[in-house]
Amino acid sequence: MNTIKIGLIGLGTVGTGVLQMVMNNQDKVSNITGQNLSVKTIVVHDVNKPRDVDTGDITVTEDLNAIIDDPEIKIVVEVMGGVHPAKEIIAKVLNAKKHVVTANKDLIASAGEELAAIARENHCDLMYEASVAGGIPILRTIVNSFSADNIIEVKGIVNGTTNYILTQMQQHHWKYADALKKAQELGFAESDPTNDVAGIDAAYKMIILSQFSFGTHITMDDMAVEGIQNIQLSDVKQAAAFGYTIKLLGIARRINGGVFAEVGPVLVPLDHPLATINNENNAVMVTGQAVGDTLFYGPGAGGLPTANSVLSDIVSVTKNIVLKTTGNSFNNFQDQVSSAAASEVVYPYYLALKMPDVPGEMLKVTKIMTDIKASFSQIIQTKNPDQTARVVIITHDMSKEQLAQLTERLRQTQTIELLAAYKVMDKG
Amino acid sequence: MNTIKIGLIGLGTVGTGVLQMVMNNQDKVSNITGQNLSVKTIVVHDVNKPRDVDTGDITVTEDLNAIIDDPEIKIVVEVMGGVHPAKEIIAKVLNAKKHVVTANKDLIASAGEELAAIARENHCDLMYEASVAGGIPILRTIVNSFSADNIIEVKGIVNGTTNYILTQMQQHHWKYADALKKAQELGFAESDPTNDVAGIDAAYKMIILSQFSFGTHITMDDMAVEGIQNIQLSDVKQAAAFGYTIKLLGIARRINGGVFAEVGPVLVPLDHPLATINNENNAVMVTGQAVGDTLFYGPGAGGLPTANSVLSDIVSVTKNIVLKTTGNSFNNFQDQVSSAAASEVVYPYYLALKMPDVPGEMLKVTKIMTDIKASFSQIIQTKNPDQTARVVIITHDMSKEQLAQLTERLRQTQTIELLAAYKVMDKG
Numbered sequence: 001m002n003t004i005k006i007g008l009i010g011l012g013t014v015g016t017g018v019l020q021m022v023m024n025n026q027d028k029v030s031n032i033t034g035q036n037l038s039v040k041t042i043v044v045h046d047v048n049k050p051r052d053v054d055t056g057d058i059t060v061t062e063d064l065n066a067i068i069d070d071p072e073i074k075i076v077v078e079v080m081g082g083v084h085p086a087k088e089i090i091a092k093v094l095n096a097k098k099h100v101v102t103a104n105k106d107l108i109a110s111a112g113e114e115l116a117a118i119a120r121e122n123h124c125d126l127m128y129e130a131s132v133a134g135g136i137p138i139l140r141t142i143v144n145s146f147s148a149d150n151i152i153e154v155k156g157i158v159n160g161t162t163n164y165i166l167t168q169m170q171q172h173h174w175k176y177a178d179a180l181k182k183a184q185e186l187g188f189a190e191s192d193p194t195n196d197v198a199g200i201d202a203a204y205k206m207i208i209l210s211q212f213s214f215g216t217h218i219t220m221d222d223m224a225v226e227g228i229q230n231i232q233l234s235d236v237k238q239a240a241a242f243g244y245t246i247k248l249l250g251i252a253r254r255i256n257g258g259v260f261a262e263v264g265p266v267l268v269p270l271d272h273p274l275a276t277i278n279n280e281n282n283a284v285m286v287t288g289q290a291v292g293d294t295l296f297y298g299p300g301a302g303g304l305p306t307a308n309s310v311l312s313d314i315v316s317v318t319k320n321i322v323l324k325t326t327g328n329s330f331n332n333f334q335d336q337v338s339s340a341a342a343s344e345v346v347y348p349y350y351l352a353l354k355m356p357d358v359p360g361e362m363l364k365v366t367k368i369m370t371d372i373k374a375s376f377s378q379i380i381q382t383k384n385p386d387q388t389a390r391v392v393i394i395t396h397d398m399s400k401e402q403l404a405q406l407t408e409r410l411r412q413t414q415t416i417e418l419l420a421a422y423k424v425m426d427k428g
Numbered sequence: 429m430n431t432i433k434i435g436l437i438g439l440g441t442v443g444t445g446v447l448q449m450v451m452n453n454q455d456k457v458s459n460i461t462g463q464n465l466s467v468k469t470i471v472v473h474d475v476n477k478p479r480d481v482d483t484g485d486i487t488v489t490e491d492l493n494a495i496i497d498d499p500e501i502k503i504v505v506e507v508m509g510g511v512h513p514a515k516e517i518i519a520k521v522l523n524a525k526k527h528v529v530t531a532n533k534d535l536i537a538s539a540g541e542e543l544a545a546i547a548r549e550n551h552c553d554l555m556y557e558a559s560v561a562g563g564i565p566i567l568r569t570i571v572n573s574f575s576a577d578n579i580i581e582v583k584g585i586v587n588g589t590t591n592y593i594l595t596q597m598q599q600h601h602w603k604y605a606d607a608l609k610k611a612q613e614l615g616f617a618e619s620d621p622t623n624d625v626a627g628i629d630a631a632y633k634m635i636i637l638s639q640f641s642f643g644t645h646i647t648m649d650d651m652a653v654e655g656i657q658n659i660q661l662s663d664v665k666q667a668a669a670f671g672y673t674i675k676l677l678g679i680a681r682r683i684n685g686g687v688f689a690e691v692g693p694v695l696v697p698l699d700h701p702l703a704t705i706n707n708e709n710n711a712v713m714v715t716g717q718a719v720g721d722t723l724f725y726g727p728g729a730g731g732l733p734t735a736n737s738v739l740s741d742i743v744s745v746t747k748n749i750v751l752k753t754t755g756n757s758f759n760n761f762q763d764q765v766s767s768a769a770a771s772e773v774v775y776p777y778y779l780a781l782k783m784p785d786v787p788g789e790m791l792k793v794t795k796i797m798t799d800i801k802a803s804f805s806q807i808i809q810t811k812n813p814d815q816t817a818r819v820v821i822i823t824h825d826m827s828k829e830q831l832a833q834l835t836e837r838l839r840q841t842q843t844i845e846l847l848a849a850y851k852v853m854d855k856g
């Protein structure tokens with residue numbers, strides 16, 4: 001049986017998982033592809049760093065050229081992470097006519113199209129299933145199974161760190177800071193958690209999901225991105241009392257001709273499938289015009305789950321090598337779509353306000369709501385110990401335009417502080 | 429742009445959906461495949477039957493040869509259902525060198541391998557994504573995304589009718605007969621519901637899922653299949669009190685060297701993702717050695733969702749035609765696996781017993797449990813109005829062998845009736 005040689009760049013958690021899976025699951029892969037897979041060379045930053053994994057007779061080196069210059073290596077797996085120098089390295093590998101599999105979401109979200117063009121020029125495959133939602137095979141599923149349907153919306157919990165923190169706040173009534181600390185102790189959050197908790201990681205994934213779902217290319221600048229750092233335990237409790245749980249959702253939605261994409265905390269009804277996704281797990285809901293709601297759930301990170309997605313790419317490339325069909329784009333759906341107008345993006349909102357506990361303040365709020373033609377379905381007012389009142393409102397549908405007006409008008413009162421404005425997902 | 433002509437056999441709900449999707453979603457399909465799709469000929473049982481759909485200038489005929497003898501037609505979609513004459517028709521179509529897409533689970537479960545062999549001989553594609561769980565793209569996902577992982581278990585809610593009925597029993601405390609009647613009124617159950625409520629439809633789907641997950645071919649004879657007809661409202665309520673909901677699950681599991689497959693009512697913990705799948709929806713959970721638990725949720729039936737799965741097959745075949753890569757099996761994983769031994773299939777069980785309400789009867793039960801080395805975690809005893817007692821037990825892990833012993837020993841008492849023995853899924 002023919003053997004396909006693989007080069008691996010990076011030997012962290014995911015790289016180790018890839019190495020283990022290639023070694024342990026030979027039989028099934030050869031059963032399916034008729035080819036053996038074997039890791040020949042691993043490029044690492046520091047060959048002297050102690051590793052948990054036995055690399056046997058595989059060449060482990062700091063020299064990238066050991067892969068680039070080796071004509072035997074057909075597939076290169078990049079799991080070093082970061083945009084630079086990963087981008088330059090992948091370009092070099094593709095120009096050496098080697099197929100590339102990567103798990104690098106930051107890179108694909110920011111330079112995916114550029115690298116895809118280099119891949120096409122070289123008739124090489126560039127695949128990155130593992131870049132979104134770790135172990136959930138969502139990208140290939142969108143490519144293969146929604147090819148004839150119009151996707152209306154793709155949304156989901158695509159960051160495990162924030163979902164772990166929010167789950168702890170919800171289940172144990174911990175404050176944000178305490179839940180973050182716990183997540184850091186357990187390795188679910190990094191020592192500098194900004195990329196996760198500020199929603200940036202989720203936004204990168206939504207950029208890639210939007211490309212696959214709508215054929216469009218949105219950038220970070222097109223998206224409103226809000227993290228979970230300002231979510232108060234009181235919001236979590238209040239949401240629960242209303243019948244919701246707060247989740248950090250990425251939402252990308254086709255609205256009339258345009259696309260709207262955003263990352264932020266959303267109140268999800270307790271009986272909605274997304275409300276049941278707990279801890280570090282991820283889930284992506286894809287809504288198609290024909291098929292309706294579908295949901296894909298699984299581990300969002302972790303060495304072996306992510307490695308499994310990398311392996312599914314390796315097997316796809318291997319099949320393409322055998323069938324001589326390499327060089328087709330992973331995402332073959334391209335469309336010209338503009339951003340949806342702020343007046344057309346409409347949701348109910350959860351608003352948390354702080355105001356002096358004196359007569360007339362609530363009147364100001366209702367006056368502003370009336371002026372901007374917004375209305376509410378529920379209001380809860382509680383007294384704070386410090387002579388202020390906390391008012392929580394669930395509004396009826398409001399456009400982003402109305403929300404901007406509301407925010408500005410509240411700011412002008414100088415007495416009323418808008419603490420939170422989160423979207424509310426309709427109860428079914 | 430080149431046009432691929434399609435022949436359609438059957439114009440019921442799914443056939444109509446396929447026709448509509450081919451007509452309405454031309455742009456996206458040609459964007460992705462570079463080919464136009466067009467339905468040229470439809471074969472129906474009765475051309476004079478009134479139809480809801482406008483077939484325009486498409487030939488509608490009762491003559492199968494209008495498809496077989498037409499060299500222009502490259503892909504044939506079979507959505508007539510039933511094993512005969514669908515099997516003979518598909519064989520004829522494949523032998524005429526035309527690719528086949530079908531949604532026919534009974535046929536694929538019983539004659540899939542035979543038809544796949546005919547397809548291979550003719551270098552034709554035979555695809556059937558829609559045969560399992562309607563709108564959920566589960567088969568292609570297993571093929572493409574678990575190709576390097578060892579699947580340990582595949583289980584799920586794969587019949588919408590029974591899930592609708594159980595949801596109504598659970599949510600509204602309706603009896604089985606009333607919930608069935610409601611399902612029939614709403615079109616979720618057929619006038620003769622046996623195929624669904626007895627678990628047969630679910631068993632066919634589990635046969636196909638097992639083929640894809642384990643590479644093995646199990647038959648109906650290898651499976652214990654129990655339906656929902658005997659589930660009492662009291663069981664549903666009792667399960668809820670224990671923190672479970674009763675779902676009809678198909679389970680196929682690798683145990684040591686063998687495979688165990690079964691369809692039956694299972695008590696699912698309320699916070700398990702499968703417990704939240706309500707009404708006519710389906711969900712399949714795939715557990716991989718590397719990836720862990722993943723879940724795929726969506727509509728299990730319906731014209732457009734099922735049509736979407738048919739279209740994903742048509743697009744796959746179209747890509748294969750363009751790339752000249754037709755003739756590969758849809759499921760390319762083949763393995764020799766035996767049935768797992770009854771002594772190795774181990775679950776906790778929910779047992780419902782009826783016995784005379786007199787001293788000594790419970791002692792008989794505990795004596796039998798001790799004899800077969802089984803133990804229980806919970807027992808609830810309630811008095812019936814008719815001088816009998818109803819005893820409900822949650823056992824610790826028991827093998828199927830022990831369960832068979834227990835059933836036989838209880839039968840021998842002549843006074844104790846075993847009303848129900850349902851598996852219990854462990855609380856996480």
